[in-house]
Amino acid sequence: MNKIVIIDDHQLFLYGLKLTLENEDNTVITFDSPIQALPEIKQIQPDLILMDLYMPDMSGLVLIEALTKQEVASPVVVLSACEDYQDVYLALQKGAAGFIPKSYSPAAMLEALQSISSGDIFVPEHVALAIQEIAELEERNKEIFHLSERQLQILKLIHEGRKNREIADILCISQDTVKFHQKGLYTALDVSGSSSRIKAVDKALKLGLIKV
Structure with a gap:
């Protein structure tokens, strides 16, 4: 059983994900605002933190940086419908332990979370390929300029x-x-x-x- 924090401003997704994870005997704490979650996470000491990448009062990228500054050691998993893999790339560089598309089935998501809980970095294969291209482009640009x-x-x-x-x-x-x-x-x-x-x-x- 894991203690999991979810941060997402979409209530329907937040509630559905909470039920899915609780059905697997996890303890789930939810927040619909990163600003509300940030001061409480260190005290909660979750085994996993799941967060959306795009939220109105604080982006997922800024939240990952803030958690790092607070020395929160819990693995952070980005759950997002975004297809801007530049932001996914940045999230991983800032310390995220994985990226799971919101289009994943519950079974696929649970399998990915299990992999992350075991210490692996999880990124879908097609996203990993896109991120590799972004990293290679950055290196070429540094050489060109x-x-x-x-x-x-x-x-x-x-x-x-x-x-x-x-x-x-x-x-x-x-x-x-x-x-x-x-x-x-x-x-x-x-x-x-x-x-x-x-x-x-x-x-x-x-x-x-x-x-x-």
Whole structure:
């Protein structure tokens, strides 16, 4: 018997999944809001956490990061109808233990959860192939655009909304050095003009050079 937390804002799916898991002698605690779930999960100490990827008050990706910061060791499983495998890829990179499509039958889902409970990472074969293509594309883009580690650091900080002075302080370099790396960064990404910072971040996100 496992103690399982489900976080999903769709009430009908939440109730149906709860019944399915309870019929297998699991103890199930449900939340329809990640914000409500987050402060309680560490005390619950579940064996598994099942969550939707897209929820209105907090995305699954942000929730996975928050659970990591709270040092919650429970395996996180993404249950979603999404077909944007870039987000699934990001969820796995952030520490999710698996992805189960909501289209799965109850029997297939239970089998996948059993695999995850045994310590495996579970991803359907067609999703795994798509994720592999995404990872390979990211590596090719990094090679094509020849961004240095320092340029990538600065790009990520720009994405966080940091000003040049803050970037300089965080990286322990001068503002002139920040501007030097920015110039090379904008040249490599082929962006220019007064909105270069925004253009660079948008292009880098699309190419997978930085992640949300």
